[in-house]
Amino acid sequence: MYLPEHFREARTEELLQTISAWPLGALVVDGPDGLDATHLPFLIDEANGETRLLAHVARSNALWEEAQDGQEALVIFRAGDAYISPNWYPSKHESHRQVPTWNYRVVHVHGRLFVRDDERFVRGVVARLTRTHETRAESPIPWKMTDSSPEFIDRMLANIVGIEIEITNMVGKWKLSQNKDERDRSNAADELRERGELDIADAMINTVNPRG
Secondary structure, three states: OOOOHHHEEOOHHHHHHHHHHOOEEEEEEEEOOEEEEEEEEOEEEOHHHOOEEEEEEEOOOOHHHHOOOOEEEEEEEEEEEEEEOHHHOOOHHHHOOOOOEEEEEEEEEEEEEEEEOOHHHHHHHHHHHHHHHHHHHOOOOOOOHHHOOHHHHHHHHHOEEEEEEEEEEEEEEEEOOOOOOHHHHHHHHHHHHHOOOHHHHHHHHHOOOOOO
16 A cells, blocks of 8 residues: 555554444455455454454355465455545645545555355354444344344354455545645635535544654
8 A cells, every 4th residue: 555654644543443443344365366355344353462453254265264364465445535625625726736635545455365164153253243333333232143043043144254365454534634834735625515525524634743
């Protein structure tokens, strides 16, 4: 990933919080037919002093059979994006020296992939995913696995396989107009907010601008 220093986000806590808030990742592996991407919701697990990503795939997905335990993998998380018009920069109307761009936040997680064809592991991942996202859904009565019969849940779990990524490195790119003057950046954020692009607008305001 091309990463100018003023767009780099290296704080581990910030990266993990971003993954938790935007958990759908693209798992990229080099398989027998070349590079392939699988889109999965991930959990962060920090047990035993190590940080891992946990997920599951359908048993009919060839990924789990083709993957080699310990092989390198990349997981990409995208935390919002938005087009930025040069017309939103006050300086454009003075010098006409601005061009369109795209702002975004992404986290790249590098690690080693392991397949966990283990019913206990899979059950735990599904239970944790359910608790996390039912809470976010703000359901009056959150769904839980025991809402269904044990036989039905057992059949569903038998059709999925666990995935574990041992994290070796993480890097974030927060491209949020940090290379622009503060008035240009602030006005562009206001324009996004008026259009309902709140995630990137808030990130632009809350991220430190090295230009002051």
